[in-house]
Amino acid sequence: MTATETVAAERASAPAPVRPRRRRKFLGAPWILLAPFLALFVLTVLAPVILAVAQSFTRINRAGMFGEKGVTSSFAGFDNFTQALTNSNFIQAIGRVLLFGVVQVPVMTVFATVLALLLESASARWPAFFRAAYFLPYGIPGVIATILWSFLYVPGLSPLVDAGKLVGLDIDFLGPNTVLWSIANIVTWTYTGYNMLIVIAQLKSIPSDIYEAARMDGASPLRIATSIQLPLIRPALVLSLVFSIIGTLQLFVEPQVLHTVSPAIVSEYTPNLSAYTNAFAYNDYGIASAEAVIIAVAAFVLSFGFLAWTNRKGRS
Amino acid sequence: MTTRSTGWTVAVTGLLTVVALYFLVPVYWVVIAATKSSGDLFTTPGFWFGRTMELWNNVVQVFTASDHIYLRWLLNSVIYAGGGALVATYLAAAGGYALAKYDFRGRNLVFGIVLGGVLVPSTATALPLFLLFSKLGLTNTYWGVLLPAMVSPFGLYLCRIYAAATVEDSLLESGRLDGAGELRIFHSLVLRGMAPALVTVFLFQLVGIWNNFLLPLIMLADDKLYPITLGLNAWRSEVDRSPEFYPLTVGGLLVSVVPLAIAMIFLQRYWRGGLTDGAVKG
Structure with missing residues (x-):
């Protein structure tokens, strides 16, 4: 074969010359690059997920009073799930986070959007300072934020309770009817700035000639916000709403930490707290795993349902 | 925006100032409270200094109490968050690059499974992870918290997108022509070019580990x-029994919050960068 013939032969197979050759030549390389990640992924994500699902279908039988005569496990079918879903504490916990989500998530999203629009409207002074101040709480871990706020809630220490007394108000942040909203306040305080940044990022991607055209047509700032900015930042809002929905279902840290100062927070206050209590206080891993699976599935269904709903609404 | 009146500017700025008070007051409170003795904490107004200035004493107390345990906790956090995020970023970069730039059997399957991993909430895996690690003897060790911290499915997702968009095939080809091995090409040619994405992945993972409470709560007893x-x-839960833990906890809060708050202000722009990437592509 002469040199020209080789070139011609290569040209003849031109449409897909690179792919098969690369596949042969570097067969091992991608797997070597992927291997450490995959090994840890299997150990810390995949295996636990499989284990959780397996556990949720397993019954643990302890022979003797404390299991001293041996522990066996057997297939339980959907028993753990029925037991979890008929446990009134767990159902109440789900109702509680739903109520929390229905109120807190929209309030926070509207709050974050208004702040983003005001900061980007160029009608305020020192926007960089305000943006930094609002984002700052996001850097404080949930536990630390909750401890901090718990000091602002506890009577005797709290300047807020003292201030309330001055004007004749007896504020109880930790009572059975108020503590859920005290938790909502901590979550709002922590995440509003983060959601605001998501919205600002989206606002910044709107081309400036759209604004100019609108102003040329005599649109007021309010009109620009409702007719141009809000429709265009919809994807960012949907994204932050989905994150918030998932976060709400996972609620754990705030009630777990406030639990020591508020007797109103029962041991199964949120679904995750219920799973935690069942696992570590009652040693019932089957129920705990079933609850964890239910929470994860609920998060999937809610976020995909929400995405599907907003997509359909966007098209019509 | 020259048509706006100054009255409007004053009104908006005033409103934003009130909102800023809401976000900053708790931080202001902890700064003031950390300067007080435990008596003054309860008897003097919360938003102003107490009768004596105890800030130095309190901070010294925080660092020396129970045989310098606070320092140890800080160091542990740095090991967990810093070490975990560093390894996680490197592994995500290698994996993301492999998925983006090589065509191999099983590529889509691997990516699909990892993407599923992004959606699994970490609270759902914490409990089975504990059961698994207790069988392996990893509970109540540094590895119990570190190993899960070293994996970032979201980071791999981000790195794959970034590598696919920015790493040029010609760069890889020229490396191969020079006789460099595949790993050598990744380490010396690709990794540096992926730096902007790696910073985002590192910061997300760092904050994620630093904030994670459930996993160490379950894993660690010591x-x-x-x-x-x-x-x-742990200090916070002691205060009801022994009030001397009040100044300790408040001082400890201050020492841990201040560096984070400062870091947050300076790192703001990286978040926005990362978020836009995700928002545009997702």
Whole structure:
């Protein structure tokens, strides 16, 4: 074969010359690059997920009073799930986070959007300072934020309770009817700035000639916000709403930490707290795993349902 | 926006100032409270200094109490968050690059499974992870918290997108022509070019580990292994029995919050960068 013939032969197979050759030549390389990640992924994500699902279908039988005569496990079918879903504490916990989500998530999203629009409207002074101040709480871990706020809630220490007394108000942040909203306040305080940044990022991607055209047509700032900015930042809002929905279902840290100062927070206050209590206080891993699976599935269904709903609404 | 009146500017700025007070007051309170003795904490107005200035004493107390345990917690947090995020970023970069630039059997399957991993909430895996690790003898060790911290499915997702968009095939080809091996090409040619994405992945993972409470709570029993969050929570739960833990907890809060708050202000722009990437592509 002469040199020209080789070139011609290569040209003849031109449409897909690179792919098969690369596949042969570097067969091992991608797997070597992927291997450490995959090994840890299997150990810390995949295996636990499989284990959780397996556990949720397993019954643990302890022979003797404390299991001293041996522990066996057997297939339980959907028993753990029925037991979890008929446990009134767990159902109440789900109702509680739903109520929390229905109120807190929209309030926070509207709050974050208004702040983003005001900061980007160029009608305020020192926007960089305000943006930094609002984002700052996001850097404080949930536990630390909750401890901090718990000091602002506890009577005797709290300047807020003292201030309330001055004007004749007896504020109880930790009572059975108020503590859920005290938790909502901590979550709002922590995440509003983060959601605001998501919205600002989206606002910044709107081309400036759209604004100019609108102003040329005599649109007021309010009109620009409702007719141009809000429709265009919809994807960012949907994204932050989905994150918030998932976060709400996972609620754990705030009630777990406030639990020591508020007797109103029962041991199964949120679904995750219920799973935690069942696992570590009652040693019932089957129920705990079933609850964890239910929470994860609920998060999937809610976020995909929400995405599907907003997509359909966007098209019509 | 020259048509706006100054009255409007004053009104908006005033409103934003009130909102800023809401976000800053708790931080202001902890700064003031950390300067007080435990008596003054309860008897003097919360938003102003007490009768004596105890800030130095309190901070010294925080660092020396229980045989310098606070320092140890800080160090543990740095090990967990810094070490975990560093390894996680490197592994995500290698994996993301492999998925983006090589065509191999099983590529889509691997990516699909990892993407599923992004959606699995970490609270759902914490409990089975504990059961698994207790069989392996990894509970109540540094590895119990570190190993899960070293994996970032979201990071791999981000790195794959970034590598596919920015790493040029011609760069890889020229490396191969020079006789460099595949790993050598990744380490010396690709990794540096992926730096902007790696910073985002690192920061997300760092904050994620630093904030994670459930996993160390479940994994660790020995308070010498605690990260700072768990340690402060332990001090917080002591205050009802022994009030001398009040100034300790408040001082400990201050020492842990201030560096984070400063870091947050300076790192703001990286978040926005990362978020836009995700928002545009997702």
